[in-house]
């Protein structure tokens with residue numbers, strides 16, 4: 149077994165974990181450990197909310213979650229010899245669950261607190277809890293569906309430089325300024341009150357917290373990319389911006405569909421990740437790297453029959469949009485949900501399935517004016533009944549009124 153470089157207790161508050169967790173990006177956050185190139189080790193991670201969501205049958209916790217606190221990341225980890233302009237090579241060797249937290253959750257976030265891809269259609273908080281059976285996941289809130297997981301970190305990347313951090317804050321503030329009152333907001337700007345700055349303490353932490361970038365979006369360093377194929381067995385090349393690199397990670401997912409559409413759309417979990425790190429000196433310039441590059445795992449769930457739903461860039465009101473892949477993917481998702489409802493699922497259950505199962509999302513056409521065409525690939529093998537089209541029509545399943553957890 150590899151050395152555990154970062155050991156946390158998922159059932160304890162993030163602020164009581166000895167500075168091993170942080171929830172902002174800032175170059176002044178000190179390394180919690182430094183390793184040599186070539187080192188392999190294990191890192192334990194809290195779930196992305198730091199324990200705000202519970203394994204029960206109420207969605208009150210999802211409704212009330214404090215999103216200014218997320219995401220809690222383990223690190224940063226320094227690599228000896230890494231310097232700005234290098235690439236940090238990260239081999240994701242394996243990922244697993246912690247015995248003290250052997251479950252996962254999916255939330256549909258309320259429009260007033262986070263929202264999601266389909267928040268105009270599904271504005272209320274809902275929750276599904278998942279049980280793990282080895283490599284499989286199933287939910288007591290979603291009958292008739294079980295699938296193989298594709299565990300991955302939703303969030304991983306290196307610390308930004310001071311200059312890069314300034315760029316992020318400026319461009320995101322400019323976007324928010326175009327519609328400052330919007331719900332949900334256009335971007336999550338720095339917010340000092342709930343910043344956890346790792347091992348940085350006192351006045352220095354308070355000062356850095358004013359500018360620490362929120363962890364919500366993916367950025368040049370990777371960060372919250374939520375790429376389901378960044379799974380165990382994959383290899384990632386991260387740009388390095390500060391001495392030592394400062395690699396942090398968290399937001400582990402047991403499984404996720406492309407797009408993570410319910411926002412907290414994956415099966416979220418606490419867990420461990422084993423990685424191996426190395427350096428390519430000057431790699432950013434050598435390979436023209438601005439954003440991370442990765443190679444996929446040799447392992448993935450083998451689903452080879454899909455129902456593929458098309459969507460085009462004409463919105464729900466019939467308005468024509470110009471090659472808008474966002475609108476097209478939304479329409480593809482809505483088409484899949486309406487289809488699944490014919491088999492007895494509620495819209496919320498179908499929405500949660502699309503967010504969590506190994507669903508493929510593709511930009512299939514992006515040049516045929518005026519319509520982008522997006523496709524959503526739903527594996528037929530994840531259901532324990534036949535969801536294919538037949539001349540007889542859909543067979544409505546008897547799910548006995550089971551649904552996602554609601555607020556009380």
Ligand code: ZN
Nearest residue numbers: 196302399414
């Ligand atoms: Zn996540």
